[in-house]
Amino acid sequence: MSTGIPNNRLRLLERAKRALPALNPALESLLAGIVGLLVGALIMWIGGYDPWKAYVALFRGAYRDMYGFASSLARGTPLILTALTFSICMRAGMFNIGAEGQVYGGALAAVTVGYFALPSGLHIIMGLIFAMLAGAAWSLVPALLKLTRGVHEVISTIMFNWIARFFAFYLVANVLVDPIRAEKTISVPASARLPILVHGTDLSYGLFVSVFFALVIYFLLWHTTAGYELRAAGLNPTAAHYGGIKSKRTMLLSFILGGLGAGLAGATIVMGLPPTYAIYSGLPQLANVGFDGMAVAMVGRNHPIGILIAALFFGGMNAGGRMMQIIAGVPLEMVRVVEGIIVVALAIPELVRLFRFFRNRWRSLRRREPA
């Protein structure tokens, strides 16, 4: 090489250059995040609030101290799992919108451990297993419907969300109801609760469960043959089919894995969230966990590592939003607005390219003007 840069350092540079496109998705998410925050600030300003004060309160509440950080993680824990539900199936080329209903199933199943007694560790494991099985079962039926009758999974999973919702209402009010307090189910007994990780917060060991699941999925999808087949099916369904890979089995696998994750999410809420450890009538703690998970999945670019980061972000928005409400007086629905805009912004592919395009046009326009 005729350049003055030593050989090994050049190689590093080459490597970094090659890695850059891989960062593109992350860059897009970042850009979308900025767009979301800006539009949110605009809306706040129109509404008569102080956006700067609000955002400062938001981010400090979410990340400044251990308490805030733990709260953010706690909020993000179930989101990691429901995001994975969506992403695993997305990677396989399917739209699984059913996380919402699968979470209900998982939560209901987890509550049932209250009906029998076991030593603590075993009790927790039983709860998690019940929840996973319930979630997977609920996810399996739409998958089977697609396989056997060609039912589009978007429709079937939406239907199943609603059926699960009403079925859950029925179970919560009539079957699993707490005999003393009619507005909730029986509580998960102390032996089956996920212990609190950071004292004085609501972060439980459910975090480890979520992260562990995420890592398992990462390993499964990127380092096993079955995982490779799954991702290949998503990238090019026709080729995967003709390549002799069993696309049907792949699809089933993706739905089952997704259902396991969603069921687990229900368990982390019911077994991990103080102070009640039960399901309330109307399902308020479980509502929207599935849908928010989808947003997390998109921001996390459907990759387990990205999802972990995105879940921390969304969880932080949620936890910080509470402080924003107290300190800046901004209603926490603002958080939803920002999230929605971020997601819409992400819907535009290659947002970065669009951004560059506009920037170049602006530059060329300016260059035409006389100096």
Add this chain to the structure above:
Amino acid sequence: MKRILTLLAVVLLGISLVGMIGLGNGKVAVVLDVGGRGDLSFNDMGFKGTDQAAADFGLEMVEVQSATAADYLPNVRNLARSGEYDLILAVGFLLTDAVSAVADEFPDQKFAIIDGFIPDKANVMSILFRENEASALVGALAGMVATHFGYRYVGCVLGIEIPVLYHFEAGYRFGIDWGVKKYNELGLAIGADVGLLYSYTGTFSDIALGKAATEAQLAQGAAAVYNVAGPLGIGDLEAITEYHTAKGTTFGPPYYIGVDANQDYLRNGLHGIASGMKRVDHGCYNAVKSVVEGTFHGGIVSLGLAEGGVSISKLQDLVDFFAFGVAAGAVDEVDFYTTLANWSANRANIPPEIWEAVDELEAGILDGSIVVPTADSVQEMQAVRDQYPLP
């Protein structure tokens, strides 16, 4: 130049420091339930009472809404952690567990909770209401009205099935039963049975459900519908108004019975015959006042008819709450006299013997000769239902 600037900076700094010290006032926080404000009843009353107290005692008030049930604990805890609040007021039964947990973590922080049963903590004032007493009064009214005008049923649209609502249902049942028996005693007409139509809609926010439930009850012949589901009353009243429009009537049954706040003024007072009032605002106000005056104590505060905590709405209440309605955008200021006139005409439609009977029931409850049942659990509620089946 530099010296002047420095002087200016110091002066500004000084002013801001003094300003900050001057802001060292008391602060109170009110934590609301998932339904939030805008219900023209429970939450709005809680806010009103705390707001009034803050204004009267020169305190700063912070309002915190809960987006989901998972927020209860973190919201209460966040407020307690800051250590800035003289009182944290939780409005709603569903916040009980959260307040209980955080109260243990922060024993020096004062809490008050409306409708939450926390009897044994020194730093938690548990404000409970004997809603069954007010519900008995409106139930008696409804029962007598139904019999008088020849209606077969009386209706009730409830929210989520929580023990607090059992108080309402139990009192209402007792009242209807008492009212019908009383009416027969008075000999105003041959006694006919009056049954109760009721349903727990399972929500404190889906107004459409309230409207649909009321329509169903009206179609079966309900003379009055008691709203025990916060904002759903708006839907209930819609249904009643449309029923009247379809029949071409204005005054007369079927009637709307409001809850918590005085809701008689809604729709210019045409159909609201009474409200089972629950003075959450007084409860909140007194809680704040007790902290300011140093008389705060933990434990249960039970407010019923005798303490002015609950009541059946009267003329003065209508006058008082009209401003409340104007502030909430539910009615226009100019309609004050129309509303008053309509309301009075509506009430005049009902024979005075019925009103006297209601007064008699009220006196009986006050002097202890009449005991209104209540229920706090599913078994207790079932027992009351068995005792007053009202088929």
Add this chain to the structure above:
Amino acid sequence: MSWSYLWSILLISLHAMVPITLTAVGEIFGETAGLFNIGLEGILLVSAFTGALAAESGGAVIGLLTGMGTGALIGFIFSVINTYWKGNQMITGIGINLFALGFVAFGLIVLGAPGFHAVPAESRLVTIRTPVGSISPIILVALALPFAAHWFLKRTRLGLILKATGESPEAADVAGIRVNLVRLLATTFGGVLAGLAGAYISVAWIGSVTKEISAGRGFISLATVVFSGLNPVLALLGGFIFGFFESLATWIRNLPGSKAVPWQFIAMTPYIVTLLVVAGVIGRVRFPKALGKPYIRE
């Protein structure tokens, strides 16, 4: 059970049918052209809000028009992102729903009446009195529109163009049809109808806005679209079925005496029925081949 009960159920069903049918017919246009809009729920919610606000200052008709305009705007944004900007339809739709939830709740608080806002009686739409109860004129619109839409889609050249862009955009492109423009117009029109449905809820039916006033009706409309097999007349039927079961469930709960049949199972029925239809147990349903995919010219 007397006649008055049945009339009552019928009337409630008709009212409940309107938002679902209107939204479904609009979405049929969009899906026939190839775009799948899951953001209908968001459109319903925001239009209910803006419609109520406008009705207060300008009267009921202005309110309805504003709702339609809002729906058109959101539909337009959705279609631009998903045609010219080659976006992802699912993601856009989900983003719209999230945004709407936050925006309406936020807007209600800014207006000073958090959680709820009533539309005053003068601003409500007139109702037509019949011997058995009052109905809204929009019900008549909702009854007539599906037939008009069906005729349009099946018998006019424009309707054929719509179908072509959904079935095979490449062929349509070759034939000189401006695929993206057609899709844009179709989905924007879908937004208009959804906006009308939303404004109907707040201005003509329930008469107030809460932060969840749409109550999942956008998703129910999607189900109705599936149930209808993209046939607007069947969407009318589907909307009525949903409205009927919804009111039936409420009715059962409010009958005197024992609560024999759990209402939750009745409420579930329309969704199960839709599933059965889609699964081919009751008739088969075919979707346009290019539904859900952005059209990228090679």
